[in-house]
Amino acid sequence: MTGDFASVTTEFQMSAMSDDYPRFINGEAYSEDSSLNTLDICLLRPSSEDTVWIIFIHGGAYRDPLISKASFLPTQSLLLSSKAPFTSHIAGLASPNYRLSPYPSHSTHPSAPSDTARNAKHPDHISDVLRAIAHLQRRFRFGERYILVGHSCGATMALQVAMSRDWGSGLPASSSRSITNTTPSHPTAVPPLGIVGLEVIYSIPLMLHNHASTPAYRDFILNAFGPDIAIPTATSTTVSTSINTDADTYTDVPFPSPSPATLYQDVSPTSAHFTTSWPKGRVVVLAHSKDDELVEWGQVEAMKKVLLAQSWAEDAEEGGREVHVLEIVGSHDGVWRDGKEVVRAVGVALGKIFGGGEGVEVVDRRFCAVGS
Numbered sequence: 507m508t509g510d511f512a513s514v515t516t517e518f519q520m521s522a523m524s525d526d527y528p529r530f531i532n533g534e535a536y537s538e539d540s541s542l543n544t545l546d547i548c549l550l551r552p553s554s555e556d557t558v559w560i561i562f563i564h565g566g567a568y569r570d571p572l573i574s575k576a577s578f579l580p581t582q583s584l585l586l587s588s589k590a591p592f593t594s595h596i597a598g599l600a601s602p603n604y605r606l607s608p609y610p611s612h613s614t615h616p617s618a619p620s621d622t623a624r625n626a627k628h629p630d631h632i633s634d635v636l637r638a639i640a641h642l643q644r645r646f647r648f649g650e651r652y653i654l655v656g657h658s659c660g661a662t663m664a665l666q667v668a669m670s671r672d673w674g675s676g677l678p679a680s681s682s683r684s685i686t687n688t689t690p691s692h693p694t695a696v697p698p699l700g701i702v703g704l705e706v707i708y709s710i711p712l713m714l715h716n717h718a719s720t721p722a723y724r725d726f727i728l729n730a731f732g733p734d735i736a737i738p739t740a741t742s743t744t745v746s747t748s749i750n751t752d753a754d755t756y757t758d759v760p761f762p763s764p765s766p767a768t769l770y771q772d773v774s775p776t777s778a779h780f781t782t783s784w785p786k787g788r789v790v791v792l793a794h795s796k797d798d799e800l801v802e803w804g805q806v807e808a809m810k811k812v813l814l815a816q817s818w819a820e821d822a823e824e825g826g827r828e829v830h831v832l833e834i835v836g837s838h839d840g841v842w843r844d845g846k847e848v849v850r851a852v853g854v855a856l857g858k859i860f861g862g863g864e865g866v867e868v869v870d871r872r873f874c875a876v877g878s
């Protein structure tokens with residue numbers, strides 16, 4: 507009798523759930539490390555071979571307390587109300603917070619030394635992102651069937667997911683741990699089918715070189731990664747304990763440099779070897795605005811060069827690996843605050859995965875109609 511009642515309850519719950527989309531789960535913990543180890547979920551339909559998840563990683567220079575998982579909300583609202591055909595391939599949406607680096611000088615929300623959520627140091631940020639993805643993969647069983655979307659340093663981390671590294675190793679203990687790092691720093695997450703990067707730092711050395719006259723860039727990178735130490739495994743005989751500002755690194759030497767010599771090179775997506783680290787990757791969308799006042803367009807060119815050198819193509823054949831440079835409109839943070847261009851970039855990635863390039867055209871028409 508108990509069994510009968512249990513199965514009736516389960517059927518009832520399942521039918522109630524199917525009437526219940528979209529379904530929101532906010533602030534779910536994926537780790538106990540800090541108050542920032544939570545994520546938001548929106549379920550749209552059951553997962554199938556014809557669907558993917560969209561996971562969004564926010565930016566904010568690894569430290570900005572006013573930029574969080576909520577950065578995804580404008581895009582989420584547009585996706586939920588969109589009639590664009592590509593949206594029918596989305597099973598779920600998710601956006602994690604992750605631990606931030608200290609920001610004691612922030613004007614309204616300074617960090618305290620005792621706050622476990624705001625004293626992170628590399629690899630804590632990427633470790634949290636990997637743990638959040640692994641949590642979602644365990645809970646919803648979508649495996650590789652997702653698109654990882656990131657803004658600014660959030661996309662630096664999205665590409666680091668596809669670099670499939672053990673981010674906790676290869677560094678001296680003092681560099682690879684922070685006061686908050688209480689769990690293993692190398693959680694496993696299956697890399698995505700595609701990555702959408704918006705206004706991204708693809709090469710930290712290149713960014714520091716291009717903004718050498720603005721100390722804030724050096725400050726936030728030092729804050730997140732510590733000094734640009736030599737990488738013990740590098741074959742290079744150069745031992746650098748300071749930031750590498752050799753202009754040759756950025757222009758003439760093909761990316762990735764044969765053997766990254768320093769930490770900042772090594773963690774940058776321009777050092778990726780996706781042929782081995784990400785064999786199932788299908789598409790990378792490099793979405794960038796020429797109005798971005800913080801991250802320069804040259805980042806896109808550097809990353810595109812790396813991907814083309816590793817047999818990615820701008821017009822890949824069916825089943826090939828495609829890199830798509832997408833010029834978008836808006837300021838650095840304006841793109842996520844508005845969301846329309848993020849939707850357009852997601853449409854490009856889904857067009858590649860599901861065929862037809864349907865996404866871009868449909869989204870563009872809709873925006874023309876709304877705007878006129």
Ligand SMILES: N[C@@H](CC(=O)c1ccccc1NC=O)C(=O)O
Pocket residue numbers: 565566567568569570657658659660726800801
């Ligand atoms: N709002 C950030 C600045 C920021 O986000 C940023 C600045 C320069 C280059 C990239 C940035 N963000 C990347 O995630 C801050 O207050 O530090």
